[in-house]
Amino acid sequence: ETGVTQTPRHLVMGMTNKKSLKCEQHLGHNAMYWYKQSAKKPLELMFVYNFKEQTENNSVPSRFSPECPNSSHLFLHLHTLQPEDSALYLCASRAQGPNTEAFFGQGTRLTVV
Amino acid sequence: AQTVTQSQPEMSVQEAETVTLSCTYDTSENNYYLFWYKQPPSRQMILVIRQEAYKQQNATENRFSVNFQKAAKSFSLKISDSQLGDTAMYFCAFMKLGAGSYQLTFGKGTKLSVIP
Numbered sequence: 001e002t003g004v005t006q007t008p009r010h011l012v013m014g015m016t017n018k019k020s021l022k023c024e025q026h027l028g029h030n031a032m033y034w035y036k037q038s039a040k041k042p043l044e045l046m047f048v049y050n051f052k053e054q055t056e057n058n059s060v061p062s063r064f065s066p067e068c069p070n071s072s073h074l075f076l077h078l079h080t081l082q083p084e085d086s087a088l089y090l091c092a093s094r095a096q097g098p099n100t101e102a103f104f105g106q107g108t109r110l111t112v113v
Numbered sequence: 114a115q116t117v118t119q120s121q122p123e124m125s126v127q128e129a130e131t132v133t134l135s136c137t138y139d140t141s142e143n144n145y146y147l148f149w150y151k152q153p154p155s156r157q158m159i160l161v162i163r164q165e166a167y168k169q170q171n172a173t174e175n176r177f178s179v180n181f182q183k184a185a186k187s188f189s190l191k192i193s194d195s196q197l198g199d200t201a202m203y204f205c206a207f208m209k210l211g212a213g214s215y216q217l218t219f220g221k222g223t224k225l226s227v228i229p
Contacts, residue, residue, distance in 0.1 A: 001157075002157055002158075002159065031215070033216075033217075040122075040221065041221060042117065042218075042219045042220055042221045042222075043204065043217075043219040045216055045217070045218075048216065056216065088156065090158065092158075092217075094215065101148070101160045101163065102158075102160070102217060104150075104157060104158035104159075105157070106155065106156045106157045107156045107157075109156075
């Protein structure tokens with residue numbers, strides 16, 4: 001266990017549904033990240049939050065909407081997704097500073113039907 | 114922008130043998146970190162080893178060591194005495210230093226299978 005917890009582990013949703021992914025850490029980290037992991041592609045950084053402020057939005061479509069209510073929680077709200085959005089969504093957190101590793105959650109396996 | 118290339122999509126190694134996974138990267142930065150992460154079937158990414166670019170000495174962590182060639186922009190991972198639990202996807206990652214959010218850029222990964 002890395003201390004980063006993601007729920008749900010698996011999610012199947014229709015293209016017209018609205019759902020949310022949750023990430024939680026109580027490691028005292030101030031930076032949190034959403035990554036998308038698709039087969040045979042590098043992990044794609046989606047969003048970065050530092051001290052609850054979004055500092056990066058890596059050209060992610062608006063059907064993905066992040067929310068960071070506090071330093072311990074990160075959400076990814078999903079609506080009107082496409083089948084190509086099916087992937088493993090990974091959350092990570094880090095303490096501030098360069099010499100700190102990122103801790104990852106186990107991911108949410110999302111299938112859009 | 115930085116890119117990370119892992120040219121070996123899949124590899125296999127006999128238990129107790131040694132295997133080397135390759136990674137090259139492209140950057141104009143001088144200060145950065147390099148990482149190897151392991152993702153077992155449980156899906157949780159775990160840090161294996163890290164290397165600071167300003168350090169010439171190669172990092173080692175028990176059975177894991179790296180061969181860092183800064184001029185060649187190469188960062189390979191050597192696993193000695195391979196164990197069945199080493200079966201996983203291995204990702205090479207780059208992080209540039211400086212103001213900002215310290216983003217990790219990952220390669221596509223190498224799937225390693227340890228054969229009994």
